[in-house]
Amino acid sequence: MNSLGTSDKLSLVRSDIRGPVYEEALKMQAEGKKILKLNTGNPAAFGFTMPESVKTALIDGMDDAVAYCDLRGMKEAREAILSYHLSKGIAGIDLNDIFLSNGVSEAVQMVTLSYLSYGDEILLPSPNYSLWENCAYLAGAKPVFYRCCEENEWMPDLEDMRSKVSDKTRAILIINPNNPTGAVYSETILKEIVSLAREHDLALFSDEIYDRLVIDDLPAVSTASLAPDLLTVTFNGLSKSHIVCGFRCGWTVFSGPEKKKMPLRESLTKLCSMRLCSNTLAQLAVPYALRDNESTKAMLIPGGRLYEQREAVCSVLEHIDGIRFVKNRAAFYLFPKIDKEKFNIRNDQQFALDLLHAKNLLIIPGSGFGHKGNDHFRIVMLPQKEILKKAMEDLGDFLSDYKQK
Numbered sequence: 059m060n061s062l063g064t065s066d067k068l069s070l071v072r073s074d075i076r077g078p079v080y081e082e083a084l085k086m087q088a089e090g091k092k093i094l095k096l097n098t099g100n101p102a103a104f105g106f107t108m109p110e111s112v113k114t115a116l117i118d119g120m121d122d123a124v125a126y127c128d129l130r131g132m133k134e135a136r137e138a139i140l141s142y143h144l145s146k147g148i149a150g151i152d153l154n155d156i157f158l159s160n161g162v163s164e165a166v167q168m169v170t171l172s173y174l175s176y177g178d179e180i181l182l183p184s185p186n187y188s189l190w191e192n193c194a195y196l197a198g199a200k201p202v203f204y205r206c207c208e209e210n211e212w213m214p215d216l217e218d219m220r221s222k223v224s225d226k227t228r229a230i231l232i233i234n235p236n237n238p239t240g241a242v243y244s245e246t247i248l249k250e251i252v253s254l255a256r257e258h259d260l261a262l263f264s265d266e267i268y269d270r271l272v273i274d275d276l277p278a279v280s281t282a283s284l285a286p287d288l289l290t291v292t293f294n295g296l297s298k299s300h301i302v303c304g305f306r307c308g309w310t311v312f313s314g315p316e317k318k319k320m321p322l323r324e325s326l327t328k329l330c331s332m333r334l335c336s337n338t339l340a341q342l343a344v345p346y347a348l349r350d351n352e353s354t355k356a357m358l359i360p361g362g363r364l365y366e367q368r369e370a371v372c373s374v375l376e377h378i379d380g381i382r383f384v385k386n387r388a389a390f391y392l393f394p395k396i397d398k399e400k401f402n403i404r405n406d407q408q409f410a411l412d413l414l415h416a417k418n419l420l421i422i423p424g425s426g427f428g429h430k431g432n433d434h435f436r437i438v439m440l441p442q443k444e445i446l447k448k449a450m451e452d453l454g455d456f457l458s459d460y461k462q463k
């Protein structure tokens with residue numbers, strides 16, 4: 059127990075995406091201000107809609123989703139997930155290796171809790187999506203961060219990763235495509251990570267929730283397809299690709315030799331049986347969604363919303379003095395660098411607050427992704443392109459005479 063009478067286990071847990079700057083935005087909103095919130099990757103909040111096929115599946119199948127289902131998930135959903143991941147080259151998996159969850163968020167919590175013991179270390183990318191760091195803390199483990207290198211399109215720095223492996227390391231996490239950088243990792247870099255894991259007999263956790271949202275015609279290679287001899291857990295879900303964040307629909311796939319994956323699967327099964335099953339209504343959508351990728355693809359090509367919104371943001375940002383960025387190759391996040399000397403930025407949260415107060419524009423400072431240096435921020439590029447363009451012009455206008463006090 060801590061001095062507030064609550065559990066110590068949460069003392070390191072934080073989420074700046076809904077943190078102090080967001081709280082301030084809500085306060086301003088309550089006072090009647092119109093805030094453009096570029097903090098969360100929640101497409102339906104910006105007029106994106108789920109595919110008709112998913113809607114129909116839900117309405118037509120409702121009666122089949124009333125009872126608790128198998129603790130791992132409904133058979134039809136697991137069959138669809140199985141064939142999806144087989145098609146991505148993951149070998150040696152069957153229906154028993156697939157577990158549905160209430161979003162990838164729940165899967166991460168359950169897998170980290172099932173796999174990591176007190177004092178274990180897990181290598182996480184920096185910048186990082188805070189869910190993973192928080193789940194490591196809750197599991198009693200220590201997150202250790204490896205650098206992703208902005209000068210190299212935000213690719214993981216293999217030498218840094220190697221230097222962070224210790225005798226306590228149990229797993230390496232790869233977020234590919236990445237949040238917050240939007241990077242897509244090449245097969246070459248993934249193979250290097252796999253061989254490092256192989257050298258030290260580490261598990262690989264691969265968060266691939268954005269694998270269907272690659273914009274620039276790059277292949278989204280599944281880590282597990284390169285690591286048939288290693289315990290690999292692949293995380294994926296429908297929240298983003300099928301615009302159903304609120305359904306809470308995610309899953310995990312266990313691959314690798316049976317003797318490596320079986321203990322973790324069994325440990326996870328205990329947790330799954332405690333929560334009986336994940337939301338069955340959401341599971342109804344899975345076979346339809348994984349069959350219907352056309353609506354997702356349509357967002358990513360010229361003329362599609364995600365493509366055009368990215369172009370709109372980049373076309374304005376590239377003319378703002380004091381901002382540099384690596385164009386995202388997937389998803390809808392950009393993680394620009396800001397010239398902190400020029401603007402005298404010593405605290406990136408203060409920068410975000412100043413921007414919010416001046417322009418009613420909410421962005422998340424880089425420190426919210428564990429990024430040190432007070433010189434980055436994340437933009438969510440989900441509003442319509444005209445709105446985003448105006449927001450980036452407002453940012454440019456704000457910076458034209460900004461000096462942090």
Ligand SMILES: Cc1ncc(COP(=O)(O)O)c(C=O)c1O
Nearest residue numbers: 099161162163187237295297308
């Ligand atoms: C990298 C990454 N993993 C996991 C999640 C969680 O997704 P969900 O719980 O909606 O499936 C997100 C959400 O933004 C994410 O960006």
